[in-house]
Amino acid sequence: MAAARAALAPVIGAEAAAREARLMLGHATGWSPAQVAVAGGEALEAGAAARADALLARRMRREPLAQILGDWGFFGRRFAVTRDTLTPRPDTETLVELALAAPFRRVIDLGTGTGAIAVTLLAERPAATGVATDLSVATLAVAEGNAARHGVAGRLSFLNADWWDGVEGVFDLVVSNPPYVTEAEYAGLAPEITGWEPRGALTPGGDGLAAYRAIAAGLGAHLAPGGRCLVEIGAGQGEAVAALFAAAGLDAVAVHPDINGKPRVVSGTMPMRHDPP
Structure with missing residues (x-):
């Protein structure tokens, strides 16, 4: 010691x-x-x-401790971690807490990684079902193992997809912790991150907002009336992501702080549709 x-x-x-x-x-x-x-x-x-x-x-x-140990804690559960996944961060628990604050029946987790968000939500809500997507087949294999580990495999399906590609149906909850680090910020991250965690799960390059644009573009087709969308954000991105949600037609758009008081999650709700008389 x-x-x-x-x-x-x-x-x-x-x-x-x-x-x-x-x-x-x-x-x-x-x-x-x-x-x-x-x-x-x-x-x-x-x-x-x-x-x-x-x-x-x-x-x-400088190998991350989570990869050395093989798993990591998140919301009271252990999740397998490999070089194909990010290590679940405590900050992301803010998103889970907000998602659990209202009922949902069907959830989609876009860019699921370890599956920590989707698996946790279904483990906490035994009547819910969901879909978890990721661009990486190897990453999805880790998420599937975590779903089985926590007893939700029968209620969570997995899709190898680039955001909404191939996704069918509507959901009353859309969640994502997408890559949001800017190209400039990525170079300054710790070696445990840049040397060991998948770059594509951390940064889309450029201004870091590409994933939010893609997510917002699919909400009209896939978010049910009255449904909620919640995404994790990086430093200084709250206003820009909130504007994307508003432009996509969401109501009650808000930016929420994490346990350290930093802006961490943007949420919005799809308006209820009213048929003309």
Whole structure:
């Protein structure tokens, strides 16, 4: 633990180093968080020490801890993570909380990644069904495994699609955490991101808004009257994405903060249709 903290602190900071050292030791030994917390003084069993050293060596190469451990926590569940997926972030839980704040029957998650959003929503709402799309076949395989892991595979179908391509039907909830990092911002991201996570899941290039334009363009055909659309956004994108939603005909367009008070989600509602007399 001390050795891992000392090695990692100059790279990722003391607080993160302490947290990651605990997680790696628990993974190497099979100890629970409580066991890790009270351990100290005794020598590690040789096999566990070797496993812990190997994990630390991988982390020092800036491999993300989630990929090293093989899964990561999100909304109280564990999700498999690979180099074909982004690691689920706590900020995205804001989107899930907002989605769960109103009833829904049928949801589509555009660009699903690990499936964390879609799987969580269906696990929390046992009567709902959904569709999860992604451009990457390898990524969809990870999401399918996570759906099975959490018992929602029978209610969630998967589609290899570029946004709305091949999508049929209407949904009363549309959600997405699309690539939104600008081309300029991408170059400044941490090596754990640029060296290990799929570039296409992070940035569409340019101004970072291409995915929102594509999503907004399909809402008229696929969002049911009274249905909601919620998307995660990056820093400084709230006003632009809200304008795209308004131009697509959505009402009650709003920008919502995350747990740190930063604008994180844009939402809007499709107006109810009124037939002429």
